[in-house]
Amino acid sequence: MSGRILSVSDAHLFDLNAPDAQAFLAFLERPDTATAQLVVLNGDIFDFFVGRQRVALRHYAPVLERIETLATRTQVVFVQGNHDFHLDRVLSSNVAVVDQFDTITSAGLRVRWLHGDYVAPSRGYLAGHRALRSSAALWLTEHLPAHLAWQLALTMSRTSRDQGHDATPAQLDALRPQAARAARGSDLLVTGHFHCPHVAQLDGGGTWVSVGPWLNDCWYLSIEGDQWRVQQFDESGVTPPA
Numbered sequence: 001m002s003g004r005i006l007s008v009s010d011a012h013l014f015d016l017n018a019p020d021a022q023a024f025l026a027f028l029e030r031p032d033t034a035t036a037q038l039v040v041l042n043g044d045i046f047d048f049f050v051g052r053q054r055v056a057l058r059h060y061a062p063v064l065e066r067i068e069t070l071a072t073r074t075q076v077v078f079v080q081g082n083h084d085f086h087l088d089r090v091l092s093s094n095v096a097v098v099d100q101f102d103t104i105t106s107a108g109l110r111v112r113w114l115h116g117d118y119v120a121p122s123r124g125y126l127a128g129h130r131a132l133r134s135s136a137a138l139w140l141t142e143h144l145p146a147h148l149a150w151q152l153a154l155t156m157s158r159t160s161r162d163q164g165h166d167a168t169p170a171q172l173d174a175l176r177p178q179a180a181r182a183a184r185g186s187d188l189l190v191t192g193h194f195h196c197p198h199v200a201q202l203d204g205g206g207t208w209v210s211v212g213p214w215l216n217d218c219w220y221l222s223i224e225g226d227q228w229r230v231q232q233f234d235e236s237g238v239t240p241p242a
């Protein structure tokens with residue numbers, strides 16, 4: 001086992017035959033991933049997956065199988081996103097399902113993962129978030145007739161892909177004070193959510209790395225000791241950033 005930590009977010013898996021989805025399945029299966037010390041799936045891995053919905057369970061079965069297989073070989077943590085939550089009801093106890101994850105690398109680097117939607121949420125967003133995560137909403141999503149649940153999934157998926165609200169580096173720089181609060185006590189704050197690969201130094205000494213999305217671009221983060229870098233995956237190996 002290497003001391004390497006790998007982290008991926010925002011695959012927004014929907015069509016599992018899409019090239020980026022196929023690459024994600026390959027990423028979960030490759031020996032380099034299985035021999036990592038820790039794999040963090042940092043939210044929005046699935047484009048729409050809330051609780052034990054029958055249609056989603058069936059649709060995403062190949063992904064769930066590979067995550068579970070990986071979790072028998074190394075530590076896998078799923079940090080929930082705003083498109084996939086209540087996944088403790090879906091994944092086995094081999095996968096830690098959390099909203100925030102902290103670890104310290106072999107070199108003493110304190111790393112914190114957040115999906116990112118909580119870094120600078122509006123009050124309306126928080127209210128919506130609470131409502132979506134409520135037990136009533138969970139009951140509804142799990143008990144909707146299958147075709148309605150899938151229709152909802154399709155609509156949400158289309159909306160999230162069409163709105164194109166990817167952040168810009170300038171917008172992320174403007175969020176540095178909030179990120180510094182979120183990062184407090186850690187050396188490296190890792191988020192997804194913004195769909196914008198970007199690194200920012202934070203007041204207080206930490207570094208914020210916004211990892212780009214796996215969706216379309218196959219971005220991922222690799223950490224070893226006190227070294228880390230954001231890379232793009234291709235199935236023949238690793239393409240370092242230009």
Ligand SMILES: [Mn+2]
Binds near residue numbers: 043044115117193194
């Ligand atoms: Mn998100």
